[in-house]
Amino acid sequence: MFQERPSRVPGAVLWQTTHESEAAPQVPEIPQPRRTERLRQAEPSLQAERILLSGQAERTGQAPGAQLRVLPDGCMDLIWVDGQVLVAGPDTRAHLFPARAGASYIGLRFAPGTAPAILGVPAHELRDRRVPLADLWPSASARRLAERAAVADDPGEVLQEAAMRRLRSLDGPAGPDRVTAGVVDGLRSGLPVSGIADAAGVSERQLRRRCLGAFGYGPRTLGRILRMNRAVELARTGTPFAVVAVDAGYADQAHLSREVKALAGVPLGALIR
Structure with missing residues (x-):
């Protein structure tokens, strides 16, 4: 099941999706410098879990081992999944990931060009990557965000508020120049x-x-x-x-x-x- 709603972050969308079973029908669509070298790749089971507005998640096999195909769309996402906050960078090609039964993903999808100022890293450093937010923000800040999301009735609101705080702290414009x-x-x-x-x-x-x-x-x-x-x-x-x-x-x-x-x-x- 997929749901989305507008976000207070300009141009962004809050989304949530849950894969009810391995045999479920197609999931609805939803849409390097030194610093890059230190970015850790997310654990394979969390690799993304990126749901795109203009892309499509398509089942490519039958259970067990079914996969979903997510198309590139130029967006970046902040994602709450399995007790972690991840960042999904802009894709240049389709991304395949396992359709895990019962998995739930909650995300904030940024419009093209708007995420780098909020995340604090150029978009090309995250191209075709999924990384823990702690690799981009101070570890204490990322940990507090994950802790708030874990106990919140609406983790998406926690992600949104964190992005809004970053926006308010910026000296210059948040979007593309x-x-x-x-x-x-x-x-x-x-x-x-x-x-x-x-x-x-x-x-x-x-x-x-x-x-x-x-x-x-x-x-x-x-x-x-x-x-x-x-x-x-x-x-x-x-x-x-x-x-x-x-x-x-x-x-x-x-x-x-x-x-x-x-x-x-x-x-x-x-x-x-």
Whole structure:
């Protein structure tokens, strides 16, 4: 079962999901520098447990050993699971994880580009990673947050309040800077990267550097991910794949097929069954 609600954190969403049994039907969609070297990878049983708004969690096998496939969407999440607070970084490809019976996940999903200021780490340092929050924040702060979440009636509210406190403590803006603020809208509207860079008054190299810190990857990778999610949304409505390819901005249906397979690991048809 999946539920989500708006968050007081600008652009963010609070979500909760529980996997009732190994044989349950498809889970609904929900959506390196030195510092990186010291970030621990989360334990395998906790690796993520990342639920995405524009991605899809898809069962890829039958119990026992069933897995869920989570698509990349450019977002980052703060997640309460198994007594720990984890951070899920921005994905560049589909992430597979076990569909554990009875597992419950509660998370705060940040809009693209907004998490780095709150978490205190550039997005590219967390790319394709799930790490304990204690690797990013002072261990005492992360421990107190986990302790509050453990006894709270609503752990999501605890995550949200922690993020709000971080926002209030910032000297500058919490979201992307003026250069990266228009990247998502520009990419979704079909603008080329060169056009986005020109509009921002920076070079393509400078734009890429800004995007790495804000989104975890360059504008071209972000554009591919956003376009793939748009294609999946259209395909779910029953739109023929040839029309999906045109409407989502692909050269043709073959291009659509290659891109979805590269990012999701499976054909488009497998994502909408």
